[in-house]
Amino acid sequence: MRSFGHVRRCRRDESGAAAIxxxxxxxxxLVILCAWTEVGLCLLMESALDNAARDASRLIRTGTATEATFKAAVCAKASPAIPCASxxxxxQSASSFASLSVIAVSSTGTLSxxxxxxxxxxxxxxxxxxxxKPAFFSSLLKAxxxxxxxxxxxxxxFQNESY
Incomplete structure (x- = not known):
């Protein structure tokens, strides 16, 4: 009988429960926190890249863009969130939108x-x-x-303006 009393006392003992x-x-x-951080960084970079491309596209729309000025405009707006070299x-240009084609993504994760x-x-x-973007938590992504x-x-x- 005495051993059953000991078992009852152990069941009521809650020391260490919080640690477990x-x-x-x-x-x-921690996994959820890391995922939120990664998603937040991606959204920040997406917004920076989108705004940079929109502003640089204005140079194309008005007929004042060269490849160098376009790239410089994208880099100026996207940095420091995104490294310019990456x-x-x-x-592309065409006489109709139907003639344009979206470029596929290569196996390395860039434009083909x-x-x-x-x-x-x-x-x-x-x-x-x-x-x-290299993932900060790449081991989690690989898993x-x-x-x-x-x-x-x-x-x-978009369509270029008349110039």
Whole structure:
């Protein structure tokens, strides 16, 4: 009988329960916190790249862009959030939007082809800018089946002004 009383006392003893609960839940909390941080950084970079591409596209729209001025305008707006040397872009022009095609992403996580064709007055344009961001928490992404890089990309379609 005496041993049953000891068991009852052990069941009521809750010392150390908080430490065990923390040990069980803290890894899950840390993974969620890391994922939120990664998503937040990606959204910041996406916004910076999108705004940079929009502002630089204004040079194309007005007929004042060269490849060097376009790249300089994108880099000026995207930095310091995105390293300039890592931004890839593809600028296409055509007489109709149906003739333009979105460039696919390569296996390395960048645009499969790049180029710059500013078009002429009234041309239909497609501008794509991309950045392959190395993930801070790449081991978590690899465990989830990703390659460890996150592609941040923006695409703009517009028609050049008459100039």
């Amino acid at each position: 609960e923390f040990a069980l839940l803290s890894p899950i909390f 931004i890839t872009y593809n600028v 082809s790049t180029g710059f064709a500013a078009g002429s007055s009234g041309s239909d344009m497609l501008v794509q800018a991309a950045y392959s 989830a089946g990703f390659s460890g890089n996150i592609l941040i990309m923006t695409t703009l379609a």
